[in-house]
């Protein structure tokens with residue numbers, strides 16, 4: 001148990017501290033960093049999906065006025081480490097995927113850099129590529145582990161036997177599409193290499209973690225951490241794609257080292273973001289569920305097939321939520337990967353839980369139909385008393401309360417019957433559960449200092465637009481017993497103490513814990529009348545960790561869908577989410593996270609799809625005109641609510657993290673509502689007109 005902070009500033013609806021700077025346009029993003037006389041870098045990308053570069057003719061590019069240097073695999077510096085092949089830029093002639101960077105131009109202006117990149121002539125020895133994901137590939141393999149260190153496969157009991165004897169079963173395959181993170185701010189790095197300076201390399205990088213970004217660069221270039229500073233005060237979103245550095249950070253560094261003393265700006269284009277900064281793998285999920293006549297699960301199993309790249313493994317943990325979500329004596333989860341000639345997949349908002357709660361939550365809806373049991377009630381009947389995977393008690397689990405509260409707010413009891421029609425519109429409602437693990441990273445340190453009559457808290461945390469600038473002072477204030485207005489927080493710079501990545505919804509939990517330790521240490525050392533310069537530090541490792549409980553945030557999502565009977569047009573006039581996510585530090589920023597996640601889930605249900613063109617081995621969509629995302633006009637009455645949850649086991653704030661759970665389960669709720677409205681069961685995302693029209697009543 002942890003002694004929970006007395007919430008004074010915590011829980012208050014405080015405005016964003018960075019809001020005014022963003023609205024006025026004075027907040028500087030990485031590409032806008034004001035530097036003296038910048039040069040600009042632009043990558044040249046491979047136009048074959050597999051092969052070898054046999055010749056690079058840079059003469060036309062170099063002849064252009066304003067070109068400073070063209071780096072190629074034969075002229076680029078040799079890196080200290082090429083172990084991570086995503087980072088081993090310009091180190092070999094091999095082409096591993098279409099769009100991989102094969103040359104880099106540095107020029108006086110971004111226009112000249114782009115023009116010169118176009119003028120670089122590359123000759124390839126093309127080889128046949130293999131980029132099609134399929135369940136029947138004979139080279140699927142089991143990775144050693146899946147993302148976040150989870151076991152690849154798990155099994156309890158005998159699923160096959162339960163499937164053969166149960167009263168009702170569902171056995172279906174569900175698929176989620178490939179998705180690209182597409183944050184509003186394109187990935188960018190401004191880099192300065194000044195060999196004579198104490199800190200020779202400075203990177204102004206759009207990142208979810210300045211310290212993790214620095215570690216990656218140090219490893220690749222063989223630099224000491226003291227030699228590198230990474231700065232990132234503001235980020236225009238990341239959704240995981242800025243969670244670890246990608247190739248462009250190494251390219252920007254390499255470019256800067258090629259023109260010492262001259263800052264270099266490298267901003268990826270929206271088009272380049274479709275190959276160079278990760279994406280969510282498509283998944284194929286075979287589900288088996290079996291229940292007795294009362295709806296109690298006898299078996300639940302998920303067998304997942306997904307892709308990774310040939311050069312670097314990323315294994316989405318899609319089967320993981322099935323391990324702990326519902327009670328069932330027999331269970332199985334497996335993950336198999338195809339390593340393809342494709343860009344490197346990576347994290348995208350709620351990796352694992354987001355795709356992994358699609359198949360199971362639709363399968364449960366199908367099971368509810370088969371049994372004639374209300375889908376809310378079916379979920380409640382399968383509530384596990386303890387974590388079914390570990391046997392540990394829950395730190396707190398309020399899924400049932402979320403389902404009941406959501407049903408009440410939504411008016412679930414009065415929902416229209418199947419195939420209900422209002423004029424030209426078929427109307428249906430659907431429900432699905434959400435879950436996301438409550439995490440805290442192992443490393444983070446905060447310093448609290450008394451400076452000019454106020455408290456200053458320093459920690460190298462990142463604010464992706466999520467609210468760290470605003471909620472960290474609230475936490476520090478309660479830990480110190482002062483007003484939030486009396487605390488200044490400094491984040492986003494490796495000059496401040498080490499901080500973990502803003503990922504896995506763990507930022508607030510981790511950095512907040514370090515702040516609480518630092519604040520308590522400060523009070524112990526200096527009491528309540530500190531002198532200027534008094535300082536204390538706290539490490540998250542000193543925060544008590546609870547090994548005896550299983551900690552997750554839970555939620556329930558309710559969707560109303562209207563499908564036009566003639567055109568198949570789908571509208572979602574209502575989407576309600578109710579979450580049990582621990583104590584909410586700031587209702588304003590938290591609501592924004594829930595609603596943002598739900599909007600992204602709606603987008604996954606209806607719009608997003610990185611259509612893969614196997615003939616050329618690349619995504620056929622390269623901008624936001626073709627890669628559709630849900631926009632204002634697609635969002636109706638969307639509401640996020642939360643329970644007043646008290647959890648003394650997670651951390652001193654009692655917070656569980658809110659960045660990702662909103663996207664989990666949303667797509668299933670929409671698909672389940674579409675089925676109720678139309679009788680059409682769509683098992684492959686997104687639900688587009690072509691999947692509905694042929695089968696509409």
Ligand code: MOS
Nearest residue numbers: 240348349503504
């Ligand atoms: Mo989030 S995908 O853990 O950055």
